[in-house]
Amino acid sequence: MNRLEATIGPEDAGRRLGDYMRQPLGCSKRLIRRLKTDPRGIMVNGNRVTVRYQLAQGDRVSVAQGPTRPLTMPIEDRPLAIAYEDDLVLVVDKPADTPMYPRFKGDLGALSGPVLAHLQAAGGAPGFFPLYRLDRDTTGLVLLAKSAWAAARLAQKPPEKIYALEAFGRLPAAGSYSLPLAKGAGGLGRIWPVAKGGREACTCYRRVFTSADGLASGALVYLATGRRHQIRAHFAQAGHPLLGDPAYGGPALGHDRPALHVPYLSFHHPADGRLVTCFQPLPMAWSPAWPANYRKEDPYAHYLTESLCRYPEKIE
Incomplete structure (x- = not known):
């Protein structure tokens, strides 16, 4: 099991171990509660101690990173990209x-x-510690x-994602949707925008192209909130359901599942806070109208698209 190791200096002598675990070690309250039940979860100088232990200069602190609870999900030997x-x-x-x-x-x-x-x-x-969830048929990067x-540590500065989608009709050059979301009547797990009540939701987008026949548009999307089916519900409400998404009224037009993908991801590394960026090209079956930099790695495109999606009003 990986562990956090530290030797106490004079600046931390006299502190309670629990406080030291929160900062600078960066353990969450939830993790500390779990570590209390682990015989080797929290140790000082090789001995099990409580979070009330008062630290002294030279103490050797060793804290488990987890997991500290039994694994219940099946392990499957399948390909992993x-x-x-x-x-x-x-x-x-x-x-x-x-x-x-x-x-x-x-x-x-x-x-x-x-x-x-x-x-x-x-x-x-x-x-299994994903920092966010993607719908069953949404493809792309998962942290x-x-x-x-x-x-x-990662949750202290949540990761930033940029989605790519193909939607029905001619989208405006840029915009945002901010209607709250609530479970729709009739079940089927669908979520719909509502005028009152529901959970706050904000979706910003920038159009990348519209097909020559005007039947489809490609766009990049930034979510200021992370709600279930947020992109699918907001675009459907605006009259632009995602292609291949019949649950929200989207025609197929060459897609057998919702055309939603996460090509760009950035996060602050838990060890030292440095910014890490990742890119995953669009699925090859998507429209050839997408510019080439969305089909190959372009590290500069991440910053460009994130800026435009955050502030769509700046787009001419």
């Missing part, structure tokens, strides 16, 4: 028709299965921490 990996972080390209979690005990086919298998094969303690500690 890795976009970035180091000792603390894993970024994978999620394929279509793949839920994030098993639907029920023993269910196979979720992203968790091959992720856990990969971590286990590398000799680590397998745990995962390799421990509960790394997940807590």
Whole structure:
């Protein structure tokens, strides 16, 4: 099990261990609660101690990163497309028709299965710590921490994602949708914008192209909030449902699933805070009208698209 190791200097002598674990070690309250139940979760000078322990100069603190609870999800030896990996972080390209979690005990086919298998094969303690969820048929980059500690550190500065989509009709050059979202009547798991009530939601977009026949547009999207089905519901409400999304009224037009993908991701590394950026090209079956830099790695495009999606009113 990976551990956080530190030797106490004079500036931290006299502090309670629990306070030291919060800062500078960066452990969340939830992780600390879990570590209290682990016989080797919190140790000083090789001995198990409580968070009330008063630190002295020269003490050797050793804290487990987790996970500290039994694993219940199945481990599956399936292919896993890795976009970035180091000792603390894993970024994978999620394929279509793949839920994030098993639907029920023993269910196979979720992203968790091959992720856990990969971590286990590398000799680590397998745990599934995604920083966000993507819908079953949404493809693209998913950020995962390799421990509960790394997940807590990453959550302090949430990752930034840029989505790409293909929608029905001719989208305006740029815009935003801000109607709250609530579960729709009739079930089927659909979410709909509502004038009152619901959960706050804000979706900003920038159009990249419109097809010559005006039937479809490609756009980049930035989410100021992260609600279930947010992009699908907002664009459908505006009269531009995603292609291949019949649940929200989207025609196929060459797509057999919702045309939604995460090509750009950036996050602050849990170890030192440095900015890490990742790119995953658009699916090859998407419209050839997309500019070439969305089909190959272009590290500068990330900053450009993020800026435009955050501030669409600046687009001429």
